Ligand code: HEC
């Protein structure tokens with residue numbers, strides 16, 4: 001993990017708010033959290049994967065994941081050579097798509113959402129047919145078992161995301177200025193096509209080329225909702241050149257940027273509505289698996 005990622009700290013107000021929220025959610029766990037040294041991002045208590053879930057997760061991992069991610073979780077499965085975007089190496093404990101600050105480990109729900117939702121435009125499929133409550137949770141435990149970090153380090157504390165203000169022309173204009181000031185255009189390009197001057201030089205922590213997202217296509221790997229775009233650049237994508245802006249942007253500025261990024265989407269892009277997080281969770285609560293989800297734009301598929 002790079003120093004760049006580790007040295008980033010959330011603004012104090014936001015970090016302590018997030019911490020307070022997570023302590024509300026899990027009061028028993030809070031006292032075990034180690035006091036962070038000055039300049040270190042605070043983390044929660046160590047939560048190793050549940051050994052029984054790891055054992056249960058292995059069967060489905062071998063069936064569905066091993067061909068890409070490899071028997072040892074190093075990303076070197078049989079498909080490695082044939083995939084343009086390489087499967088994640090789980091042994092390093094570095095995950096791009098998280099709700100937790102830059103340089104920290106993800107929480108289980110981050111990995112569960114990635115598995116159920118997939119990563120659009122990469123080879124990582126959407127496993128929406130697996131049951132969210134059992135099979136996906138067991139796969140999360142199995143994935144985590146490949147890295148010793150989950151047994152020795154606390155998880156990151158999810159950042160707090162304030163409610164989204166209205167998407168107005170003023171907000172989009174303010175976001176456009178920030179897009180220039182923060183240097184987003186260097187990688188994503190002035191009109192968001194992913195063709196900024198730095199784009200051809202970018203590589204990830206595993207030495208693979210890592211192209212900046214082309215915003216005009218209207219698809220985001222980590223989810224299509226505005227709060228998910230917010231979290232992507234406020235936490236940064238660990239292991240990727242995509243930095244965290246959690247220490248430089250206020251929440252109001254971050255929402256302006258989300259609105260600007262959205263405004264770059266080509267309205268003619270072939271944009272298909274994906275199921276929302278709320279829909280995944282509702283399906284899990286009903287005891288239905290993801291295959292039972294009804295897509296917002298296809299009401300005729302409702303059972
Ligand atoms: C066809 C190949 C393929 C299969 C099968 C596959 N994956 Fe992936 N997976 C990928 C690729 C490629 C990436 C990296 C995508 C990227 O970085 O954009 C990835 C990334 C991931 C990540 C990392 C996300 C992050 O935040 O960094 C997780 C977790 C993951 N896969 C879990 C699974 C699980 C669990 C299964 C089986 C249910 C699975 N994958 C099956 C190709 C695959």
Ligand code: HEC
Pocket residue numbers: 096179182183184185186187188198202210211212213219220221222223229232233237240241242243245257261
């Ligand atoms: C140093 C280059 C660089 C800079 C600067 C940069 N990005 Fe990125 N960004 C990337 C790369 C590379 C990716 C793709 C990472 C991947 O999927 O592996 C990315 C991906 C993203 C994503 C997509 C996440 C998803 O779910 O697919 C968003 C949103 C984003 N960047 C927003 C921003 C914003 C807003 C700024 C400025 C505040 C910014 N980026 C600055 C390199 C950069």
